[in-house]
Amino acid sequence: MAAPESGDGNNGAARMVTLISSDNTRFEVEAAAASLSQTLQLTILDGGGGGGDGIPLPNVDSATLSKVLEYCIKHAPAAANGGAPNATAVDRAELERFDNEFVNIDQSVLYSLIMAAHNLEIEGLQSLVAKKVADMIKGKSPMEIRRTLGFPDPTPEEQAEMNAHMLEYGWAYE
């Protein structure tokens, strides 16, 4: 993954930075893509991440980081246009298609993704995953939600509280 970087500010090529996952895998990406993360952007603006140094990300494993970077690389051009006011409808539709497919993944991956997006402050990704999770549980009953999200079965007291709440707000279950 990691390629040696010349480090001598060659103007034509985009500036690259290196990110290091918690399990020590090195990822080299364009600075513009990594800068979708508000936290990384500061480091990158300060000149970090170039050359052999790399930016360590102790909270993100390599599987999650590669997924995060897939999102960043896809969204970087639009973000560079300042939210892409000039983007064509085709571009926007393509990004939307990408987003929909991107979150069509296992729940444990969704969980790692939203935590990583939160830590790295990637607003678009965090909101994309939040929306996906919301859609997953939206029409479901409390028990179905617990099952969907893998919560343990409720204790008898919890069950009693749930029943009381359902009685009080019966209309929400119509």
Next chain:
Amino acid sequence: MDKLTDDLLIEIFSRVPYKCLRRFACVSRRWRALIAHPDNRRKLPQTLAGFFYYTTSPRFADVSGTDPPFFDLSLAFLPDREREGLDLVDGCNGLLLFRCYRFADAIEFDYLSSTLPQRSGLQCRSHGVGRTSDSEDNDDDGDGHVLGVTIYSSVTRVWSHKQSNWCVDVFVCGMLYVITICSSIGAVDVEGRTWRIIDFPCTEESWRGHAVCGSPFFDTGAGLIDLSQGKLHLANNYDVTGDQLAIWALEDNNSKEWTLKHTVSFRHLLKHVQFGFHEFIVVAMHPDRNMSHWLMVNNNPTVTGWPNFSRSSSCSAIMYLA
């Protein structure tokens, strides 16, 4: 997912309708505490907190069940000098509209809009407040023809005047969707670009009445529109005797198709009804559930003023729709 931080859970919760949120509150103690916490209220979908009505002075009927009540009618959140001579005209989405009499000429007024203090939140209807450009503004030609509306945007915080493109008689008395004087609803978007007229729904009974009385809706202005469960709802007379009230839903804002959701006889609600519709006003429809709030109007103002409402009093009914 049980390990998600509070911030992230709130972000997920903020993306569902209020009805779902009520179910989420049942999922676990932690979810319930998060949803109930006042700090999170602004970020989460909100529902009807209450509504304003007038007796001798403005009142707020609180249906939020929170303590203290959602809204402080002393308007303590406004600066002192602005609290004088205010008439509350409307409120929605945490935004209030006042008519202010603060000029030397006692009948001259202007309008003040204000957002509610942080912890409150009123029913969400739209992101704007509209008012008619009525005769005081010389936009009514004296015959009920409204020539324009003035719309306040909570986004830009400015009032803007729009020339009406409506070509039939309308009288605008609210925002976005307004009941007109000829049994139709005028609709205008907040930018003032789209102007539409939607006719009141008509039943077979009312057409039969039409043959008898000459008009299916001779009592114009009888009715209320409100937003419920994402659709425009209308409460109006179902038959010409004025004995039944109907709740309609506009299925699709473009198609102009109405669905009759419910009818109710006034005699069914209270035994001593004499004049039907005129004794009742539907004052609000619940934004999330099949429920409307009613006022009973006492026609003798020396006894109770007009109207009188409280949740426990016999003068009000809270009706569930089928």
